Amino acid sequence: MQKLSRNDHIDLYRHLSFCAVGGFFGCYAVLIHSGVMGNAQTVNLIELLLDALRGDLHAVLLHLGALVLYVLGTMLTVLLPHWWGWDMHYVSPVITAAAAVAVAFLPETLNTTANAVVSFVCAMQVQTFRKVRGHAYASTMCIGNMRSGTEALCAYFHTGDKEILHKALTYFGVVLLFALGAGVGSTATLHWGAGTIWLSCGLLTVSFLIMFIHDEEQKLNE
Numbered sequence: 001m002q003k004l005s006r007n008d009h010i011d012l013y014r015h016l017s018f019c020a021v022g023g024f025f026g027c028y029a030v031l032i033h034s035g036v037m038g039n040a041q042t043v044n045l046i047e048l049l050l051d052a053l054r055g056d057l058h059a060v061l062l063h064l065g066a067l068v069l070y071v072l073g074t075m076l077t078v079l080l081p082h083w084w085g086w087d088m089h090y091v092s093p094v095i096t097a098a099a100a101v102a103v104a105f106l107p108e109t110l111n112t113t114a115n116a117v118v119s120f121v122c123a124m125q126v127q128t129f130r131k132v133r134g135h136a137y138a139s140t141m142c143i144g145n146m147r148s149g150t151e152a153l154c155a156y157f158h159t160g161d162k163e164i165l166h167k168a169l170t171y172f173g174v175v176l177l178f179a180l181g182a183g184v185g186s187t188a189t190l191h192w193g194a195g196t197i198w199l200s201c202g203l204l205t206v207s208f209l210i211m212f213i214h215d216e217e218q219k220l221n222e
Contacts, residue, residue, distance in 0.1 A: 010213055012170070015132040015139065016177045017207040018125060021096070022140035023181025024200050029118045031189045041070050041119075062112050066119040073123030089211065092128040096121040097204045104197045135167055137174050145171045145178075 048063035080086045099121040103114045122140045129139050137145050149171030156165040181203070188196040 010210060012132060014207060014210040015129055015137070016173060017203065017210055018093075018129050018139045019174050019177040020181030020184070021200060021203045021207060022122065022125060023178035023183075024185040024203060025118055025122055026140065026178075027182040027185035028189060028197060028200070029115055031186065041067055062115070065112055065116045069116040069120040070123040073120040074127045077124045077127040088124070088128040092121075092124045093204050093208050093211070095124060097201055097208075100197050100200045100204070104195065108194060132174065133167075133170055135170060137171065139174070139178075142175050142178055145174045149175065 044063045044066050048060055048067065051059035051063065077088050077092065080091065081088060099117045103117050106114050126138050126140045130136060135148070137148070149168050152164050152168035152171060155161070156168060184199070185196065188199055
């Protein structure tokens with residue numbers, strides 16, 4: 001089994017920190033802004049269809065806006081590097097932080113706008129940070145990570161390969177950090193309400209600093 005280098009560990013911490021941010025944003029959007037899940041779209045799509053069947057046009061537009069902004073965020077993450085050569089590993093956290101500041105100043109009467117912003121930045125994040133230790137994952141949702149982690153754990157039980165066990169633990173670590181981020185978001189929201197979004201700026205700052213450390217380590221190793 002290949003031993004992780006210091007740079008590999010830093011890269012892992014970087015991804016885990018963004019998972020915490022993803023959990024935080026998901027919880028914040030649900031508790032503060034109309035109960036719409038901004039960071040994953042499965043529930044939004046189901047609720048959109050249910051609201052359409054009930055004839056609730058306002059609710060349909062609310063969920064449709066989150067869905068459209070999620071698609072737009074994904075598209076821009078793919079296209080911007082081709083258009084202007086931007087490194088989305090740096091651009092995405094900056095846009096996310098700017099969005100968090102913007103949402104902090106939005107009144108609760110603009111829930112639709114706030115959820116659209118959350119959907120947009122979460123799409124950028126999940127598209128930008130797609131692999132940890134060479135394994136595909138999602139930083140703003142859990143179901144795929146849980147499936148992959150469980151599959152790897154079963155493979156370890158069958159083969160006894162420690163590398164596969166580390167793969168499983170990586171996925172479960174991602175899920176755990178997402179849950180911790182959501183837990184922090186939930187607890188903070190109970191105390192500070194909409195102002196909780198400022199905490200995400202602190203989480204993003206930590207993630208950004210880890211990213212710079214990772215890049216500096218990478219340059220030293222070249």
